[in-house]
Amino acid sequence: MQNFTDEITLALNRRAFLRRNTAGIGMAALSSLLQESQASEKTSTPTGGLHFPARAKRVIYLSQSGAPSQLDLFDYKPGLKKFHKTELPDSIRRGQRLTGMTSGQKSFPIAASMYQFAQHGDSGTWMSELLPHTAKIADELCVVKSMYTEAINHDPAITFLQTGSIQAGRPSMGSWISYGLGSENRDLPTFVALTSGAGGQPLYDRLWGSGFLPTRHQGVKFRRSSDPVLFLSNPPGIDQQARREMLDDLGELNRLSLQQKGDPEIATRIAQYELAFRMQTSIPELADLSEETPATFELYGEQAKQPGTYAANCLLARRLAERGVRFIQLYHRGWDHHLNLPTKIGQLTGETDQATAALILDLKQRGMLDDTLVVWAGEFGRTVYCQGTLTATNYGRDHHPRCFTVWAAGGGMKPGMTFGQTDDFSYNITESPLPVHDLNATILHCLGIDHKKLTYKFQGRDYRLTDVHGNVVQELLS
Incomplete structure (x- = not known):
């Protein structure tokens, strides 16, 4: 006892x-x-950075959830027309992994894009007719055609892009930046998430979560209404x-x-x-x-007057950036085009193209593009072969992690350039492959952060956004 x-x-x-x-x-x-x-x-920090002088003070990340088809938007492959409806050569596919949606297909017919492409700006950047507004800002963009990822399905792929790991539970990029740089405006969150679009892949709160970082660094999700936060009154x-x-x-x-x-x-x-x-x-x-002028709404489009639309969120992102919010994440759903791609992709570009270009132009005319980094990206790309039935006016495309296109503008990125190349089938990278960790390391570099030094000890280990990988891609920097 x-x-x-x-x-x-x-x-x-x-x-x-x-x-x-x-x-x-x-x-x-x-x-x-x-x-x-x-x-x-x-x-405020004189350089705006953590480890060395920064070019960007903030990031606006335009996440196109569901994976836009690079073949129908940016990666022009005119030679595919002569191979249309023919079988994709085994020498190109090389036995690479397929998703469960096409692994049972007996044939893999090539689906050439049905859209016209042209070169734009002094840079001669190739773009599809689906992007007439983005084409006008071609000389502001740093277009990367050689992105690739480790994940072949949506959830792990978007988790990897946003957190540096295919496994859920790690801090999101916005949380790492909040942790590293702090706030420029004590009256607003450091990190804001905005969502728009419908259908397609679900969006999870953990995509703007803080993981094992203190919860004050997690993103604050605004509602799709004129009252973006509950209980303000x-x-x-x-x-x-x-x-x-x-x-x-x-x-x-x-x-x-x-x-x-x-x-x-x-x-x-x-x-x-x-x-x-x-x-x-x-x-x-x-x-x-x-207080916004009629000219502003004309620039962004009439949808900017409707809370919760992509256009309204782009305008709100500019207003958040003006007020010192460090990281603004936009997610637009609906890009998951396995079937009926021609019908669906036109709808999605109709919802996003004008407002995306307007955001860049608006930031530039206000003198904010130099220190605001804008990133446009999906979680992976789309296959050159057709998923489902291929007809003269209809086709679908499956997930493709081997290569896809992203772009960035402002904030220290080199404008008017195209980086990397893919093969004649937009299936494999032939020049300057760029992994997700390198993209994230370069984004942090623009903010004045050494990605190897931005760490947080958790369960006895130092973690970082780029895990144990990543290199800054100097060729992308201005």
Whole structure:
């Protein structure tokens, strides 16, 4: 009995010791948060970067969820017309892995794009007739035709693109950038996610999650409405002063809990409540488009007046960038064109082309493109062979991780260039292959971050966005 009593006493003493010491850790975390908040009010880093002078202060990432067909948009292959409906040679496919959707096909007929291509701008960048507005900004774009990925299915592929790992649970790129650079505006989130489009692949909150990083670095998802954040207005009978007093009392309770439990996430909760209070003023002003000129809506298109559309989100992204939000992630669903591609891809480019180009032009005319990095990317590409029945006016394309096209503009990327090449079938890369980790390392470089030094220790290991890989691609930099 005495031994049992001694064990209980020892456990209680150990628990008390840990509680006192972890409370100190938690209070240190809270102090750090408050200092970070105060610092962001008063100063900004002279270079805007973490390890060396930065070219970009912020990123707008235009994620085209579902994988646009590079063959029908950017990767012009005129020679395919003579091979239309013929079997893709085994020497090209090389026995490479297929998805479950086409692995049972007995033949793999080549489907040449039915769209006309032309060169645009002084750079002579090739683009499809589906992108008339993007064609006008050809000389602003750094087009990469030689991207490839490790994943062949949507969920692991988009997870890999956004977090650097095909397995869920890692911090998203926006969270890493929030962790590395902090905020430029204490009244708005550092990282905002916006969604649009319908159908196709689902979008998961973990794509803008913070993983094992402190939760204050996760993205705040705005709703598809004129009121992008819930509960901004005080309930009936509660004015701003009363809300302030309630938060003060709640903060005291949370501080007591922090002292007792020592959980750093409680410190995060305190800081997030304070941010939410400040957002009651900043978000309504942000979402109020009445100050935008008719010329702006003409630039972005009429859909920009409809909250939740891709065009409206592009305009909102510019407004967020103006106000110092570090990372703005747009996801537009619907690009998963296994069947009836000609019908569906025209609809998707109709929803996105004008607003995408408008965002670049708008940033440029406001003097913001130089320090804003805009990235346009899907999670992988599309096959040259047809999935399903191939006719004169209809075809579909399966997933293709071996090569796809992305582009970037502004923020230190070299404008008016095309990087990398693929073979005559847009199936294999023939020049300058660019893996996902290299793209992410280059994005961080534009922000002044050495991707090898932006690390976070978790479960005894130092993690980073690029894992143990990645090289900055100097040829892409201006």
